[in-house]
Amino acid sequence: MKEIEIACPIGKEPSAEQIVAAAARSMGVSVKAVSGYRIVRRSVDARGDILYRYRIEAYREGETADEYRVPEYQDVRDAEPVIVIGAGPAGMFAALHLLMRGKCPVVLERGKDVHARKFDMARLSREGIVDEDSNYCFGEGGAGTFSDGKLFTRSSKRGDIREVLHQLVAFGADPSILIDAHPHIGSDRLPAIVENIRKCVTEHGGEYHFGTRVTDIVKRADGGFDVRAAVSDVASEKAACTEKTFTARKVILATGHSARDIYRMFADKGWDLQAKGFALGVRAEHPQSLINRIQYHGKYQPYMPAAEYSFVTQIEGRGVFSFCMCPGGILVPSATGPGETVLNGMSNSARNSKWANSGVVVSVEPEDVPEYSRYGALSLLHFQMDVERRMFDFTGSIKAPAQRMMDFCRRTLSSGLPATSYHPGAVPAPLHELLPEHVSLRLKYAFPEIGNKKMHGYYTNEALLLGVESRTSSPVRIPRDPETLEHVTIRGLYPCGEGAGYSGGIVSSALDGIRCADMV
Ligand SMILES: Cc1cc2nc3c(=O)[nH]c(=O)nc-3n(C[C@H](O)[C@H](O)[C@H](O)COP(=O)(O)OP(=O)(O)OC[C@H]3O[C@@H](n4cnc5c(N)ncnc54)[C@H](O)[C@@H]3O)c2cc1C
Missing domain, CATH: 3.50.50.60 (FAD/NAD(P)-binding domain)
Structure with missing residues (x-):
């Protein structure tokens, strides 16, 4: 078996014949001596020209792919x-x-x-x-x-x-x-x-x-x-x-x-039960066209996949990171009870909406919220519930409190909001005050840093921040035996x-x- 790599422009994917010919060249054998191949990985490379990079395993006669076989299911009608x-x-x-x-x-x-x-x-x-x-x-x-x-x-x-x-x-x-x-x-x-x-x-x-x-x-x-x-x-x-x-x-x-x-x-x-650190912040929504322009360096074409992004940085001892980015997606209300406002993102397979959204969240540990320590293992759960309730109480509904990104960092209310994919709607709000200060201040430093160092154009008032992204992971652990998992x-x-x-x-x-x- 020989592993080969093929790069090609998106939209001009290689045919089977081209892959076999490339494999034969790389192995130094004739095309007939290549018995088969398996594509292992395909990734977008946007560092120069926008390419798909394929990693391919090519086989000689007598060699076969390590194929995965889905196991058989048993009939369990009379089973325990x-x-x-x-x-x-x-x-x-x-x-x-x-x-x-x-x-x-x-x-x-x-x-x-x-x-x-x-x-x-x-x-x-x-x-x-x-x-x-x-x-x-x-x-x-x-x-x-x-x-x-x-x-x-x-x-x-x-x-x-x-x-x-x-x-x-x-x-x-x-x-x-x-x-x-x-x-x-x-x-x-x-x-x-x-x-x-x-x-x-x-x-x-x-x-x-x-x-x-x-x-x-x-x-x-x-x-x-x-x-x-x-x-x-x-x-x-x-x-x-x-x-x-x-x-x-x-x-x-x-x-x-x-x-x-x-x-x-x-x-x-x-x-x-144990309290478990989790992360909390906002959903940031940009026009997808802007994210395409940034990530594909102005070379985006409509047949290319909607661009994604991810980042992680450290601000004052806590991680600040993008979470569950949805290219070409929409924002959805993901509360599970009355009186809470919680946002998350989803997208269809085509990822073809006008918006790109992502959670931008800050890690929260039990020691960040000493005022909740009286709740013991449920301390971070109560903290999470209170933030979600504060968002709801501000608008009086599941409409999201929202602020333009630069206004958030300058700590001023937005006078008007851009259009959003969040169907219930958004209301101008001082998100910088509604979020806990240890979260709000880290986000204030993170957005310009991402815009300056990682994604030029990301830090913009065209972007809308909506609160709150709080269901990133569980704020509680149910401890189990590491051996038996009970x-x-x-x-x-x-x-x-x-x-x-x-x-x-x-x-x-x-x-x-x-x-x-x-x-x-
Ligand atoms: C809008 C949205 C978008 C997401 N996007 C992604 C993504 O793109 N990629 C990704 O990897 N993850 C994504 N996630 C996170 C992902 O869905 C979860 O990590 C994953 O579903 C967790 O799986 P789980 O089975 O542990 O729990 P869950 O999926 O939460 O399932 C728990 C189930 O238990 C049921 N249940 C709860 N309490 C009870 C009870 N008392 N009695 C009976 N049933 C009960 C619930 O109804 C639920 O069906 C997203 C989450 C949301 C909300």
Whole structure:
């Protein structure tokens, strides 16, 4: 096998014949002696001319590619049940992996199926009414469904990412995610994939229960669990909730970073929890054309992918960084309860909106908020809730408090705001005062620094800052045994994914689901 690299202008991708000819030249053999090839990676290189760079493995006769084979799922109708709480990436991949291991996943999800969920999100954007069980964070597919679907974990530290990427392709994702340096799926494609995963689980004998919000987890004397849930008829708005108890010897808890009731349940029971640092800041929205101009150095052409960016810097001992950048995307309201304003970003597969948005956030550690120390392990959770409430109280709705970027740094109110993709709307606000000072001051220094040193043109009053980006990761950790992945004191309970504080993002949460299922 020989690894070769081919560079070509975007829009002039090499044909199979050209790749084989390049491989033959590089290997010093005839074209006939090249038995095949595999594209390993494709990345955009915008340092000079705008190019795609391909990394390719070429094979001689007798050599074959190390192909990944999606494992077989077993029929688990009569197998031991394992309760999986939460149908986000962690819960879905745990369920799939349980099928492979011959266990029967029983998935309990507080939200609705991926199609019904869309109506609640549309209502949220239109009328500002949050359904506490069905929103941008809660419902089938979890917070990953209506996202940009960036799949950026390339690290193999947490497990074999090929298992996640290949399964996503098997369930309907574009195969380009297997080779792109910055793969993404898009929120127009994700629902079908999420639905195909559910169908696979139920066709093999696993169960999915929607409208099933877990309210209590009881460890029985025999070591098993009673998991109590409030069950609502998701098809009917008026139907009353009923109580239902599910039983199993093992439970995977994959409820995500916004399941505040689950953290409270742990605290009430005296089960171990820890405060965990997270990051908080704003969403910055620029015209995509401006980001294209900056990142492609004025050479952008419409057939090129919408330009991305990312940065990280240190200001006064804390990281300030871009988070979950959505090229050609839109801003969405991702609150999970009334009286909160929270923003995040998503984009469709084509990434073709007029805007580029990204979280720009500052790391926050428990020692930054000593006034919340009385809440113990929930200190940062209370801090997060207070900031979200302050944003809501300023506008009196889920309209976002907003300020132009330079005005924010000069600490003056904006007299008018540019257009925004945030459907509920924005209101001019002193974001520099609404944000906690340790966040606001670091952002004030960060924006000009990024504009001066990294992306000329980024620091501009054409950019709008909207508050608040606060659901970057969990502010609480549910500690687990590093060997068995069980909760440190409640054996048989596996805190899993982003809500447990062990992952961040779609791929790493899926990988954590797989690891927990393996341990079960
Ligand atoms: C708008 C948006 C865009 C994003 N974009 C990206 C991106 O492009 N790339 C990326 O990698 N990450 C992105 N993320 C983050 C990513 O979605 C999360 O990191 C990931 O979904 C975490 O997976 P999880 O399974 O651990 O938790 P979640 O996805 O949060 O899933 C938890 C599930 O548990 C359910 N649940 C909660 N409480 C209960 C209960 N009491 N009973 C029953 N069920 C319950 C919830 O309804 C939810 O479905 C985005 C997030 C948002 C909100």
